[in-house]
Amino acid sequence: MADVLNIKNLKVIFRTGETFVRAVEGVDIRIGEGERVAIVGESGCGKSVTSLACMRLLTTPPAYIAADEFTFTSSDGTVHNLLEKSESEMLALRAEEMAMIFQDPSTFLNPVMTIGEQLDEVFVYHLHMKPKEARRHSIEMMKKVGIPDPEMRAEQYPHELSGGLKQRILIAMATSLSPRLLIADEPTTALDVTIQAQILALISERCEKEKMSLLMITHDLGVVREMADRVYVMYCGKIVEEGTVDEILDHPLHPYTKALIDTVPGVEEKVERFVQIPHNVPHPSNKPQGCYFSNRCAYCTELCKKKQPPLVSKESGRYVRCYYGTEELWEK
Ligand SMILES: Nc1ncnc2c1ncn2[C@@H]1O[C@H](COP(=O)(O)OP(=O)(O)OP(=O)(O)O)[C@@H](O)[C@H]1O
Ligand SMILES: [Mg+2]
Structure with missing residues (x-):
């Protein structure tokens, strides 16, 4: 079976006026079926830009993307050249085949729609369900991501939910159509330490159940140890090391x-x-x-x-x- 994602020599340049910022400089990344891959590195090294490029969520201008190979293989075996997809083709691919969750769930939830309405939209828009059937699926999804009293929560607005619950809703939205690849960009850094482990466990469980591949973007080596099979260490827009999680x-x-x-x-060391x-x-x-x-x-x-x-x-x-x-x- 072909790799889910295959990137060779990816370059992303931002142009503002006469200034060129080379954010990603010739990166190779591959993700196999069901594989959990992490990109790790300090702030500003190009992790988010790489993941946003994969989802084609960077706007040109100012972002210019080039690659020798940039392909995503969907569940039916179709190989998609991500550089050549139209925006409407990408809209279908996103959510159905490749989904993403971000650091701050608040920015992706609509404050004037209830949680239920926003989840329903996924099923109405992508699976053409009628509203009642969509709501049944939304409640089912909320149960799967561990939301207590989902019927009540469905009627609430985002501001009525804690950060951890909001991230669970985002995970529900991202994984409800069983995408082949889930990209998670620092999904727990905005959350309480006690909630972080629960959210990571949920992401692992969803990946396993839906047989999704995972691209985990993080600066946290603890998250890498927990979540990844293979690791790319990124620095200043380049991969500086690649190996299995134990090797790295x-x-x-x-x-x-x-x-x-x-x-x-x-944890046990006394930090001088x-x-x-x-x-x-x-x-x-x-x-x-x-x-x-x-x-x-x-x-x-x-x-x-x-x-x-x-x-x-x-x-x-x-x-x-x-x-x-x-x-x-x-x-x-
Ligand atoms: N729209 C943009 N215009 C110009 N430069 C940008 C733009 N977006 C990102 N950059 C630059 O690209 C570089 C990589 O940014 P990126 O967001 O990928 O870092 P990161 O590794 O995700 O860091 P963090 O851990 O802080 O999220 C940074 O130096 C940033 O300033
Ligand atoms: Mg980032």
């Missing part, structure tokens, strides 16, 4: 991945001080000349400052963009 988290090869891991304090990666992610219009991580890297050499390292294959499915990317580096 237990045997990182790129100094950036290692630094990300080192900044997470263990927070470990930080020095400096900030450079703005896309001001990236270093050589390796983009060179100005923050503890292992940087003259070569790193001069020339961008290529993404090289270490072993099957394992890639790293560093001249010195081996575990021996950490001994130095």
Whole structure:
């Protein structure tokens, strides 16, 4: 069976006046059937832009998208070239085949429509159901995502629901038509820590039940460990490391991945001080000349400052963009 998503050399450039911002610079990503893939990296490294490009939710101008390959394979085996789809074709694909949930559910719920009306619309619009039948399905979906007293909740407006319940509604909307791919962009960062685990568990359960593939966008390595089979580490618009979740988290090869891991304090460890990666992610219009991580890297050499390292294959499915990317580096 073909990969659900296949992206080769994706580039996204924003143009504002005479300024060009290269937000995504030649990214390769593939997601297999039923696979759970994470993109991890700090703020501003291009995670959201990549996921929005997949959904074709970036408007041109200012965003310009190019790729050597950019295909989505739907449940019936049809291969869709996402770059060539019309907006109406994308409307059908979104929701029915590829759905997305975002960090802040409030912005995606209509404040003047009840929760029930908004869920009903999915079934009326996509499955052409009559209102009563649609409502029955909405209530059923609300039960599936663990909303207590769904009949009562269906009559309420978004402001009457907590953040966690709103995110459950969004998950219900996104997964009600059993899409083949679910993209979740930081779906728990706006929520209380105690609710986060419940929402992650719900996303996992929905993916398993509906046999959906998952693209999880996060800066949180705990979420990666919990939710992903395979991981892409992204920095300054480029993939710097790729591997299985155990390879990436237990045997990182790129100094950036290692630094990300080192900044997470263990629960049982007594934290003397927070470990930080020095400096900030450079703005896309001001990236270093050589390796983009060179100005923050503890292992940087003259070569790193001069020339961008290529993404090289270490072993099957394992890639790293560093001249010195081996575990021996950490001994130095
Ligand atoms: N509409 C836009 N116009 C110009 N630049 C943009 C636009 N949208 C995003 N960018 C730039 O693209 C880069 C990548 O942004 P993106 O939102 O993908 O980061 P991210 O990895 O999702 O970060 P975060 O963790 O903060 O969500 C950023 O430097 C951002 O300033
Ligand atoms: Mg983002």
